[in-house]
Amino acid sequence: GQNIDQPTEMTATEGAIVQINCTYQTSGFNGLFWYQQHAGEAPTFLSYNVLDGLEEKGRFSSFLSRSKGYSYLLLKELQMKDSASYLCAVRAPVVIKAAGNKLTFGGGTRVLVKP
Amino acid sequence: NAGVMQNPRHLVRRRGQEARLRCSPMKGHSHVYWYRQLPEEGLKFMVYLQKENIIDESGMPKERFSAEFPKEGPSILRIQQVVRGDSAAYFCASSKTSGRPAYEQYFGPGTRLTVT
Numbered sequence: 665g666q667n668i669d670q671p672t673e674m675t676a677t678e679g680a681i682v683q684i685n686c687t688y689q690t691s692g693f694n695g696l697f698w699y700q701q702h703a704g705e706a707p708t709f710l711s712y713n714v715l716d717g718l719e720e721k722g723r724f725s726s727f728l729s730r731s732k733g734y735s736y737l738l739l740k741e742l743q744m745k746d747s748a749s750y751l752c753a754v755r756a757p758v759v760i761k762a763a764g765n766k767l768t769f770g771g772g773t774r775v776l777v778k779p
Numbered sequence: 780n781a782g783v784m785q786n787p788r789h790l791v792r793r794r795g796q797e798a799r800l801r802c803s804p805m806k807g808h809s810h811v812y813w814y815r816q817l818p819e820e821g822l823k824f825m826v827y828l829q830k831e832n833i834i835d836e837s838g839m840p841k842e843r844f845s846a847e848f849p850k851e852g853p854s855i856l857r858i859q860q861v862v863r864g865d866s867a868a869y870f871c872a873s874s875k876t877s878g879r880p881a882y883e884q885y886f887g888p889g890t891r892l893t894v895t
Contacts, residue, residue, distance in 0.1 A: 699886075706783075706870060706886040707822070751821060765810060765874055766835055767884060771821040 666690045668770035670752050675776045676742055684737045684773045686752035695755040697767065698726050698737045702748045710737070710750075739775070747777045781806065783873050783887035784853075791893045792861050800856040800890045804873030811854045812884060813846060816868045828854060861894045868892075 667689045676682040688696070695714040699707035713719055713728035713735060725738040739746055749772040756766045784803040792798050804811050810829055814822040824838040828848035839846065843861075848854040858865055868891050872884035 697883075706888050709883055709885070712883065753822075765884070766812070766824050766827055766837075767814075767822075768824060769814075769821040 666754065666768040668752055668754060668768060670750075670770040670773045672771065673774045673776070675778060676739075678742055678744060678777055678779050680742050682739045682742060682775060684739070684750050684752075684775070686735045686737070686770055688733050688735070688752070688754050688770075690733075690754050690756075690768065692756055693730065693754060696726075696728055696735050697751075697753040697755065698724075698735075699751040699753065700748050701751055701772065707751055742777050744777050744779070747775060749774045783808075783871055783885050785869075785871050785887035785890050787890060788888060789891050789893070791895060793895050794862060795860050798858040798861050798865070798892055800858075800869050800871075800892070801853040802856070802871030802873075802887060803853040804871075805885055808873035808875055808885070810874045811848050812872045812874075813854075813856050814870045814872065816870060816889075818867070822870060825856070858892075861892075863894045866892055866894045 670686045697712050698710040700710050701707040710724055711719055711726035713726050716728055716730055718725055718727045723740045728735045751772045752770040753767040783805055786801050812827050813825040815825055816822045826839050826846045827835040830848055831850050843859045845857045868889045870889045871887045874884045
């Protein structure tokens with residue numbers, strides 16, 4: 665089975681840094697994704713990690729530790745427009761044909777950026 | 780290059796009616812995924828399709844729900860005899876092929892189904 669946990673809500677101040685943690689317990693693993701979703705809109709891709717370590721992309725960075733079943737998304741220099749839900753998702757291994765490219769999502773973390 | 784397209788964006792149905800949700804993947808994408816998002820919850824996988832084939836339907840309710848992706852035309856998610864619990868946002872995503880590097884799924888804007 666798949667179990668993905670992330671905090672429900674976080675609040676931070678404009679210009680600050682926020683770290684959103686995600687822990688997972690899955691029967692297989694072939695990558696972890698972070699998506700951003702503004703209220704009433706589609707999720708948009710932020711990052712993908714399949715190997716251990718830190719991936720940096722502008723103000724956003726994502727870290728993965730496969731041995732610990734742990735990832736985090738780091739948002740720096742927070743802006744008001746960063747207020748959104750952040751979704752952690754694990755991809756099933758492609759060697760299991762039936763699982764294909766299926767993503768299993770956590771419940772999402774709602775981040776509120778205050779002035 | 781147009782993104783993933785879904786229609787309608789909003790759909791209202793009375794209990795017992797049928798709902799048909801359409802999804803056109805991005806150009807060049809042959810894999811389609813349907814996800815459901817209940818209010819204040821995360822996305823839940825429903826079904827994964829390639830042209831004319833259902834690859835994985837492990838997330839589909841056993842009754843009333845069906846999906847297809849014909850050789851020509853959009854993918855269709857069909858919900859028969861809708862109930863209030865079906866009210867949710869239904870998102871479609873597409874990807875180029877399974878396996879790397881085509882791992883990224885692009886999401887459509889969603890169809891918000893309201894059952895009255």
